[in-house]
Amino acid sequence: MSDIVISAKDLGLTFQTGDGPIHALKDVNLDVRQGDFVSFIGPSGCGKTTFLRVMADLEQPTAGTITVNGTSPEEARRARAYGYVFQAAGLYPWRTIGGNIRLPLEIMGYSRDEQARRTADVLELVELGGFEKKYPWQLSGGMQQRASIARALAFDADLLLMDEPFGALDEIVRDHLNEQLLKLWDRTGKTICFVTHSIPEAVYLSTRIVVMSPRPGRIADVIESPLPRERPLDIRDSREFIEIAHRVRDGLRAGHGDD
Amino acid sequence: MRNVLPILTIVLAILAIWYASAIALNAPWAYDKAKRANIELSATDLVRDTWSQKKPKLPVPHQVASEIWDTTGAMVLSGRGFSKRSLIYHSWVTFSATILGFALGTVLGTLLAVGIVYNRTMDLSVMPWVITSQTVPIIAIAPMIIVVLNAVGISGLLPKAMISMYLSFFPVVVGMVKGLRSPDAMQLDQMRTWNASAAQTFWRLRLPSSMPYLFASLKVGIAASLVGAIVGELPTGAVAGLGARLLAGSYYGQTVQIWSALLTAAALAALMVGVIGLIQRVTLKRMGMA
Amino acid sequence: MGWLLGAVAAWLIGWQINSRLARRPLSRATAFAGPVIFGLTVILIWECLVRGLDISPVLLPPPSQIIQTFGASLPLLWRDFVQTVVKGALTGYVLGCSAAVLLAVAIDRFPFLKRGLLPVGSFMAALPIIGLAPILVMWFGFDWQSKAAVVVVMVFFPMLVNTVEGLSDTGAMQRDLMRTYAAGYWKTLFKLRLPAAMPFIFNGLKIATTLALIGAIVAEFFGSPTKGMGFRISISVGQLAMDLVWAEIVVAAIAGSAFYGAIALLEKTLTFWHPSQRGRM
Incomplete structure (x- = not known):
């Protein structure tokens, strides 16, 4: 059981709004195993981001239970058990790349030497060595997003939560970052939960693909990927890849049924 | 830098309007004085007078500038830079x-x-x-x-x-x-x-x-x-x-x-x-x- | 002693109610009740402190006395209000703002002049223009005309800068669209650029409301007939009739908020489409 990182049981979240309640999540059941790369895919309003935010203790569920590393999300957050990557890089313009990566380390009270060592390590990991003294606005969008991933990796949490981290980037940069992310995942053995709305991205990256559908937000299908861990970019032309992509698309269509 | 010329133009325009208004506003007093002294004012006399009255309705920029100089720079030079009149x-x-x-x-x-x-x-x-x-x-x-x-x-x-x-x-x-x-x-x-x-x-x-x-x-x-x-x-x-x-x-x-x-x-x-x-x-x- | 305890009690009770309110979800009622309760609490504390500490009414009259004076001198306050706000401030406001908008529209056709006028205008807007008051009082006499003139000069530059900026706010795409319709200068001005400039113009108009009242009141400190809010304030201060000064300040506060509120209301009805207004429909 100890290799279950995230476990959601009958999870539900209802927002009360002026136009009545909105069921962002309803009866969600899912286990994420250690070392999994799980993608959440679905149309907007299907609750995929909300689910990720519940894992991160940024939203409170209104029904069911969820555990992260066997504890409540809040305890996991206080234990700094996960790194979170947002859709925008969100780097502070008044700090250098190195300063931005040190930010969480300062907050968590690491020693200066430790901060320097870890910053150098993660910059190397995302192939940004030598950019430590640069400011975010001197870097391209793709490099900024890599720096923000490095920032999430810096404090060495075993779990990485990523909310459409490459959504704002163009296709070519995105391909490159996907490739790098896979390598990083393979090397570090981290567990990654990844929200996306791109079918090829989900299929290319994941060991499991969670297809979600809206109104109420729920899980429509969970697809185990038969693809090997080693995935060159041209795997996307293979028959298996296209088959999985088909299944994801079918799942999305089924969930959409009425519109 | 490309704004320098337009700004200069505007500033010059303001100065020109200022000098012209001074003539218009101060003229009645100049005519008044001239009438009492029984002098006929020529155009140049009028301009000269309106730009140098002691208590004009509207003093011209150079009058103000010289007053400011008299009460700042000149007083500093004479060593009274911080007197109550400066x-x-x-x-x-x-x-x-x-x-x-x-x-x-x-x-x-x-x-x-x-x-x-x-x-x-x-x-x-x-x-x-x-x-x-x-x-x-x-x-x-x-x-x-x-x-x-x-x-x-x-x-x-x-x-x-x-x-x-x-x-x-x-x-x-x-x-x-x-x-x-x-x-x-x-x-x-x-x-x-x-x-x-x-x-x-x-x-x-x-x-x-x-x-x-x-x-x-x-x-x-x-x-x-x-x-x-x-x-x-x-x-x-x-x-x-x-x-x-x-x-x-x-x-x-x-x-x-x-x-x-x-x-x-x-x-x-x-x-x-x-x-x-x-x-x-x-x-x-x-x-x-x- | 009792009054002082009253002050402490008023503070505790007012704060209790408001922290309770603050914990409830924000609604129209709480957003209205909160500041009102805070205001009442402050007035109560003021009253209690003045009485409890025996503060001379020459220094700080209690609110009850201010209200009494206010009620007793309504005709006087009304006369001052008409003199300062209606004649001085409003006249100057209308003249100054329309002159600024007209000049902005005129200058807008000449990019060269615009590039010069904008920095000079913003520079002037930051200067203590109120200092012109003694000069304008000399030129236009003691009555409201000189106050209106001060107001004209004070509101002119902020208004000019805002309008010029607003007129340049339309995107290239929207202007190209107008070109594809073969719309001429005036059509483009009235159909696209003036409406697009409205949020900026209203921003200027709102800033100008406060400036207009400041100008009209302060100009009276430099000389006025025997009526007007600034005149009353400086005279009453000299006679140590602080209750009347406070009554005038209350009038100024009400006039200022009402003036601003009226412009804000107008803005809301005219620029409902602007992002800054949308949430508040």
């Missing part, structure tokens, strides 16, 4: 009240803004009043503050500084509340995922993010401070300061003196706003926000 002295009086009040107003305004951002009760109760106070001509209380503080034995610099403080306080509160709230939801969530404390979020995120707003309100605040100090000098019976020079000038019809005090005040305002603008440029550039 504009440097009066500017200093007004400037010190302005700066003291401005500093107090900025500190207090920032503190109140922090309170409003971090305390929901204060936000609910105080913030609407701060916003409303922006629409109220609070300068109206200036004479009262001066007299009341005089009555309890506080006089000189402090009462004027209080008015300056009061006037610069509200723009700073409004700007800083906006600034401290300027980090977006994502940045605040990010701090939460790192389990950052309220103090860490304040020093590392909210305060740096508020800098553009702080500087914008400092510029408004210092201009308001100066107006406060000048108006604060009116009810004390024209003792010292640029406001006192304005009032004394208006008592005795010394238009040249009024204009020189006015232009000095304008220069002082421009200087102070300019210095803040410079600090703003340097700071924001180094912070990557400009």
Whole structure:
């Protein structure tokens, strides 16, 4: 059981709004195993981001239970058990790349030497060595997003939560970052939960693909990927890849049924 | 740099209008004098007279400039740079009240803004009043503050500084509340995922993010401070300061003196706003926000 | 002693109610009640402190006395209000703002002049223009005309800068669209650029409301007939009739907020489409 990182049981979240309640999540059941790369895919309003935010203790569920590393999300957050990557890089313009990566380390009270060592390590990991003294606005969008991933990796949490981290980037940069992310995942053995709305991205990256559908937000299908861990970019032309992509698309269509 | 020529054009146009208006406004008095002296005024005589009257309705720029020089540079050269008749002295009086009040107003305004951002009760109760106070001509209380503080034995610099403080306080509160709230939801969530404390979020995120707003309100605040100090000098019976020079000038019809005090005040305002603008440029550039 | 305890009690009770309110979800009612309760609390504390500490009414009259004076001198306050706000401030406001908008529209056709006028205008807007008051009082006499003139000069530059900026706010795409319709200068001005400039113009108009009242009141400190709010304030301060000064300040506060509120209301109805207004429909 100890290799279950995230476990959601009958999870539900209802927002009360002026136009009545909105069921962002309803009866969600899912286990994420250690070392999994799980993608959440679905149309907007299907609750995929909300689910990720519940894992991160940024939203409170209104029904069911969820555990992260066997504890409540809040305890996991206080234990700094996960790194979170947002859709925008969100780097502070008044700090250098190195300063931005040190930010969480300062907050968590690491020693200066430790901060320097870890910053150098993660910059190397995302192939940004030598950019430590640069400011975010001197870097391209793709490099900024890599720096923000490095920032999430810096404090060495075993779990990485990523909310459409490459959504704002163009296709070519995105391909490159996907490739790098896979390598990083393979090397570090981290567990990654990844929200996306791109079918090829989900299929290319994941060991499991969670297809979600809206109104109420729920899980429509969970697809185990038969693809090997080693995935060159041209795997996307293979028959298996296209088959999985088909299944994801079918799942999305089924969930959409009425519109 | 490409704006230099257009600005020069506008400034020259203003100067031309100024000289022309001086002729028009001062002409009746010139004709009056000429009539009494039984002289026929030629056009050049008229221009010469209207541009050099002792108590003109509108003094021309070079008259004002020479008055300013006489009461500043010339007095410095003769070693009386800080005498009570020098504009440097009066500017200093007004400037010190302005700066003291401005500093107090900025500190207090920032503190109140922090309170409003971090305390929901204060936000609910105080913030609407701060916003409303922006629409109220609070300068109206200036004479009262001066007299009341005089009555309890506080006089000189402090009462004027209080008015300056009061006037610069509200723009700073409004700007800083906006600034401290300027980090977006994502940045605040990010701090939460790192389990950052309220103090860490304040020093590392909210305060740096508020800098553009702080500087914008400092510029408004210092201009308001100066107006406060000048108006604060009116009810004390024209003792010292640029406001006192304005009032004394208006008592005795010394238009040249009024204009020189006015232009000095304008220069002082421009200087102070300019210095803040410079600090703003340097700071924001180094912070990557400009 | 009793009064002082009353002050403490008023503080505690007012704060209790408001912190309770603050914990409830924000609604129209709480957003209205919060500041009102805070205001009442401050007035109560003021009253109690003045009485409890025996502060001379020459320094700080209690609110009850201010209200009494206010009620007793309504005709006087009304006369001052008409003199300062209606004649001085409003006249100057209308003249100054329309002159600024007209000049902005005129200058807008000449990019060269615009590039010069904008920096000069922003520079002038930061200067203590109120200092012109003694000069304008000399030119236009003691009555409201000189006050209106001060107001004209004070509101002119902020208004000019805002309008010029607003007129340049339309995107290149929107202007190209107008070109594809073969719309001429005037059509483009009235159909696209003036509406697009409205939020900026209203921003200027709102700033100008406060400036207008400041100008009209302060100009009276430099000389006025025997009526007007600034005149009353400086005279009453001299006679140590602080209750009347406070009554005038109350009038100034009400006039200022009402003036601003009226412009804000107008803005809301005219620029409902602007992002800054949308949430508040």
